[in-house]
Amino acid sequence: xxxxxxxxxxxxxxxxxxxxxxxxxxxxxxxxxxxxxxxxxxxxxxxxxxxxxxxxxxxxxxxxxxxxxxxxxxxxxxxxxxxxxxxxxxxxxxxxxxxxxxxxxxxxxxxxxxxxxxxxxxxxxxxxxxxxxxxxxxxxxxxxxxxxxxxxxxxxxxxxxxxxxxxxxxxxxxxxxxxxxxxxxxxxxxxxxxxxxxxxxxxxxxxxxxxxxxxxxxxxxxxxxxxxxxxxxxxxxxxxxxxxxxxxxxxxxxxxxxxxxxxxxxxxxxxxxxxxxxxxxxxxxxxxxxxxxxxxxxxxxxxx
Amino acid sequence: xxxxxxxxxxxxxxxxxxxxxxxxxxxxxxxxxxxxxxxxxxxxxxxxxxxxxxxxxxxxxxxxxxxxxxxxxxxxxxxxxxxxxxxxxxxxxxxxxxxxxxxxxxxxxxxxxxxxxxxxxxxxxxxxxxxxxxxxxxxxxxxxxxxxxxxxxxxxxxxxxxxxxxxxxxxxxxxxxxxxxxxxxxxxxxxxxxxxxxxxxxxxxxxxxxxxxxxxxxxxxxxxxxxxxxxxxxxxxxxxxxxxxxxxxxxxxxxxxxxxxxxxxxxxxxxxx
Numbered sequence: 098x099x100x101x102x103x104x105x106x107x108x109x110x111x112x113x114x115x116x117x118x119x120x121x122x123x124x125x126x127x128x129x130x131x132x133x134x135x136x137x138x139x140x141x142x143x144x145x146x147x148x149x150x151x152x153x154x155x156x157x158x159x160x161x162x163x164x165x166x167x168x169x170x171x172x173x174x175x176x177x178x179x180x181x182x183x184x185x186x187x188x189x190x191x192x193x194x195x196x197x198x199x200x201x202x203x204x205x206x207x208x209x210x211x212x213x214x215x216x217x218x219x220x221x222x223x224x225x226x227x228x229x230x231x232x233x234x235x236x237x238x239x240x241x242x243x244x245x246x247x248x249x250x251x252x253x254x255x256x257x258x259x260x261x262x263x264x265x266x267x268x269x270x271x272x273x274x275x276x277x278x279x280x281x282x283x284x285x286x287x288x289x290x291x292x293x294x295x296x297x298x299x300x301x302x303x304x305x306x307x308x309x310x311x312x313x314x315x316x317x318x319x320x321x322x323x324x325x326x327x328x329x330x331x332x333x334x335x336x337x338x339x340x341x342x343x344x345x346x347x348x349x350x351x352x353x354x355x356x357x358x359x360x361x362x363x364x365x366x367x368x369x370x371x372x373x374x375x376x377x378x379x380x381x382x383x384x385x386x387x388x389x390x391x392x393x394x395x396x397x398x399x400x401x
Numbered sequence: 402x403x404x405x406x407x408x409x410x411x412x413x414x415x416x417x418x419x420x421x422x423x424x425x426x427x428x429x430x431x432x433x434x435x436x437x438x439x440x441x442x443x444x445x446x447x448x449x450x451x452x453x454x455x456x457x458x459x460x461x462x463x464x465x466x467x468x469x470x471x472x473x474x475x476x477x478x479x480x481x482x483x484x485x486x487x488x489x490x491x492x493x494x495x496x497x498x499x500x501x502x503x504x505x506x507x508x509x510x511x512x513x514x515x516x517x518x519x520x521x522x523x524x525x526x527x528x529x530x531x532x533x534x535x536x537x538x539x540x541x542x543x544x545x546x547x548x549x550x551x552x553x554x555x556x557x558x559x560x561x562x563x564x565x566x567x568x569x570x571x572x573x574x575x576x577x578x579x580x581x582x583x584x585x586x587x588x589x590x591x592x593x594x595x596x597x598x599x600x601x602x603x604x605x606x607x608x609x610x611x612x613x614x615x616x617x618x619x620x621x622x623x624x625x626x627x628x629x630x631x632x633x634x635x636x637x638x639x640x641x642x643x644x645x646x647x648x649x650x651x652x653x654x655x656x657x658x659x660x661x662x663x664x665x666x667x668x669x670x671x672x673x674x
Contacts, residue, residue: 112578127544131521280668
């Protein structure tokens with residue numbers, strides 16, 4: 098009896114650790130270690146095939162600072178991110194507001210806005226590549242009807258490729274974010290709106306004075322998630338470009354993102370050390386952007 | 402009282418056209434011959450080549466599309482089962498068991514949700530090479546058999562779904578913690594486990610970057626096969642679109658059947674974050 102008691106006691110003490118350990122062990126090996134080791138590799142001349150060629154300190158970082166290709170990729174990434182995220186957040190907030198009204202067939206509409214998110218990113222890249230094709234694409238065909246006679250070479254220019262890629266990102270994510278904002282909107286007490294209506298506040302005024310401030314924490318969350326995804330943007334531009342050298346992101350790299358540049362350096366250029374430098378800088382960039390987001394969005398409240 | 406504002410419905414219908422349009426376009430193009438795809442005006446209605454195009458996708462010997470479908474199914478299923486089990490175990494422990502370091506560990510779990518682990522892909526590649534797993538399906542499965550999001554989600558659910566008295570009573574009866582988990586806790590967690598399973602399956606099925614880098618030509622997943630189809634060796638658009646359709650369809654079916662649960666999971670996940 099006593100032995101059994103002692104066994105039960107030990108079991109109760111050890112069991113919690115046994116329960117959480119699978120997560121921590123696997124994450125440590127395949128998540129945390131690679132991320133940290135990236136910093137170590139970035140301090141070396143490290144080749145895909147030949148391996149470690151010696152410690153070089155911050156040389157890779159110095160080279161990166163003067164690497165015009167990297168800066169171009171960074172400009173592309175940030176440009177696409179802003180071009181995609183700002184309209185997306187506005188649209189998602191408005192859509193959330195619409196979905197929050199009393200509607201017939203609620204689940205139907207919600208499924209409708211989430212449908213794009215079920216489509217894989219690879220499929221999105223392929224489908225929109227055809228939609229934005231220069232000669233027979235449906236967008237150019239439609240634009241031809243409103244008087245734009247010269248078809249746009251969507252992949253050919255910087256602004257147009259950015260726009261096409263932003264449309265892909267927004268198509269896949271706007272509905273998803275609208276649902277997350279809707280969830281948070283539903284926890285806003287209805288009386289707030291009732292009171293505002295009695296005071297004669299317009300729908301627009303209600304939107305800015307009640308909806309936006311109440312949604313602020315969720316907007317911060319959504320923006321940070323969008324930042325993490327946006328800074329790592331890879332698949333859409335890769336498959337938009339298609340072709341044998343898709344990783345180059347267009348003839349002059351006009352839509353090559355930093356993540357594409359990273360992969361190009363690592364696997365085409367076989368420079369693991371240098372590519373790790375890109376990865377680590379990207380990581381810091383995400384942290385900085387996330388922090389800026391939080392600060393900027395905190396301001397929204399103090400304005401109101 | 403339902404709203405009568407017709408403008409709202411007009412807006413919603415426009416949104417629906419925008420969100421379903423590209424998928425409809427994919428279906429139309431998948432059902433057309435190549436010369437019809439490159440014609441103006443672009444076809445807006447279904448053609449008669451759908452099944453012959455799909456046949457051609459499966460007959461193509463370079464991309465192994467049938468194999469890719471099976472591979473994706475296998476990888477996504479294994480990852481899903483593992484994520485559900487490991488997340489339920491950890492989620493239960495964080496919600497209902499007391500142990501030293503619990504709060505710090507939970508904070509760490511939440512932190513992992515915000516860290517872009519994708520950026521560790523170079524050491525991950527080196528690690529997989531060392532383990533001899535690069536190129537095979539294990540390399541795209543192993544890193545994803547746990548998920549911080551899953552642990553957090555199951556913890557939130559376990560917290561309110563399982564009364565403490567139930568666990569106490571089982572302990573008094575002499576049940577071990579493992580016994581309690583399997584006979585009391587896991588059955589109670591099933592609704593959340595189902596949602597987590599759906600979300601995980603969709604995420605794994607659609608995963609691209611890492612599989613694209615590590616998998617060899619003999620072991621493609623659907624997404625990798627799609628990128629190979631469209632990689633320029635073929636300019637066969639109807640083949641590419643038919644492949645995209647076949648690769649997308651399974652999830653669309655899952656979505657139509659379980660849409661309500663999936664939406665519930667996403668909305669709750671956002672609310673708790």
